[in-house]
Amino acid sequence: MGAVSYDCDVVVIGGGIVGLSSAYAITREAPGTDVLVLEKEPGPARHQTGRNSGVIHSGIYYPPGSFKARFAVRGAEEMVRFCAEQGLEHEVTGKLIVATERAELPRLHALVQRGREHGIPVRELGPAQIAEYEPAVRGLAAIRVGTTGVCDFGAVARRLAALAAEGGARVRYGTEVRSVGRDARSVTVRTADGTVVRARALVNCAGLHSDRVARLAGDDPGMRIIPFRGEYFTLRRPGLVRGLVYPVPDPAFPFLGVHLTRGVDGEVHVGPNAVPAPAREGYTGRAFRPTEFAETLAFPGAWRLARRHWRYGAGELRRSLSRRAFTAAVRRMLPEVSPEDLVPAPAGVRAQAVLPxxxxxxxFLFAEAPRTVHVLNAPSPAATASLPIGREVARRALAALGAIQV
Structure with a gap:
């Protein structure tokens, strides 16, 4: 059998923060490994990474032993240190999680216990102590989580791209992957312009399109990405909020509810509510892609999800259609706010993996196949956890390289 000619050792599909962190980690863990990142957009972090509220999450919500807990707790500390070392704007603000109804108090106390299990500094607050931190916020009780902060994840992604390039990686923008082939010794990627890239291993960090890329590679991901549009407002009176204020989350959902976050730019972001999007990149209510919408409708898991959680979904849709309904949700914690205080802001789309x-x-959901690592679910707090996630992906990718007989 003749020698195989490779264009790179590892090809990474996706130039968001996870893909770029993975490329950076590979160049650090195995210097000299030839890494090529393919990103269909003209620059990095154009989707989930660049369209969030910029919160460095503490990890308090996530069950002990889960990837989210392990990576977010470690990642929050590492992200703050990374921003400081790289001169990127950031701030460790802490945050309040506020209970506004008695029924939420047991869940709030459970978060206190979980925070202590994770070694996260947590302080319990009564109504008067809430006002010391956030004078305009009202609640029956709250906890203050000291390790939460804010940064610009788009800037972090750009810096990771530069560091990966310094380590020898190449990043090609405007390069959309159309097909993936795999044989006994290589992975072959064909792009929209007809370019063919042959690699020893592939890493799929395609985010909103991760399940599609898995199928292109001939793998059954066992899930489907269902896009949820997260709609945000900015607060016309940002002085009403000093830092970060969250409700007590519903444990049945991976969404944290409508919250208030002061970003590094000084603006206060309000939201998001989460509504199904009829396009994977459906950032506006008018965005509609018939083929993608048909794929969602044809997936049995989407209908089962709708039947199971239709009441919750109806509430989210109502807040999407009615500014007053959205305002009412915010006023549970911030009574002074009015509909006129909420200014529409750019939306994001969460790439949510749903099972059949x-x-x-x-x-976070990873899957492996010959010469291939798939990152199939990496929504929030993936940006916070991107440095340890990148190392995990690098470990798996390098193990795949080591298993290849050349």
Whole structure:
């Protein structure tokens, strides 16, 4: 059998923060490994990474032993250190999680216990102590989580791209992958312009399109990405909020509810509510891609999800259609706010993995196949956890390289 000619050792599909962190980690863990990142957009971080509220999450919500807990707790500390070392704007603000109804108090106390299990500094607050941190916020009780902060994840992604390039990686923008082939010794990727890239291993960090890329490679991902549009507002009176204020989350969902976050730019972001999007990159209510919408409708898990959680979904849709309904949700914590205080802001789309039985995948999801590593579910807090996630992907990718007989 003749020698195989490779264009690179590892080809990474996706130039968001996870793909770029993975490329950076590979160049650090195995210097000299030839890494090529393919990103269909003209620059990095154009989707989930660049369209969030910029919160460095503490990891308090996530079950002990889960990828989310392990990577977010470690990743929050590493992200703050990375931003400081790289001169990127950031701030460790802490945050309040506020209970506004008695029924939420047991869940709030459970978060206190979980925070302590993770070694996260947590302080319990009564109504008067809430006002010391956030004078305009009202609640029956709250906890303050000290390790939460904010940064610009788009800037972090750009810096990771530069560091990966310094380590020898190449990043090609405007390069959309159309097909993936795999044989006994290589992975072959063909792009929209007809370019063919032959690699020893492939890493799929395609985010909103991760399940599609898995199928292109001939693998059954066992899930489907269902896009949820997260709609945000900015607060016309940002002085009403000093830092970060969250409700007590519903444990049945991986969404954290409508919250208030002051970003590094000084603006206060309000939201998001989460509504199904009829396009994977459906950032506006008018965005509609018939083929993608038909794929969602044809997936049994989407219907089972809708039947199981229709009441919750109806509430999200109502808040999407009615500014007053959205305002009412915010006023549970911030009574002074009015509909006129909320200014529409750019939306994001969450790439949510859903199983055929309608279950929402509530953890980061990785899958491996010959010469291939798939990152199939990496929504929030993936940006926070991107540095340890990148190392995990690098470990798997390098193990795949080591298993190849050349």
């Amino acid at each position: 039985d309608g279950s929402l995948v509530d953890d």
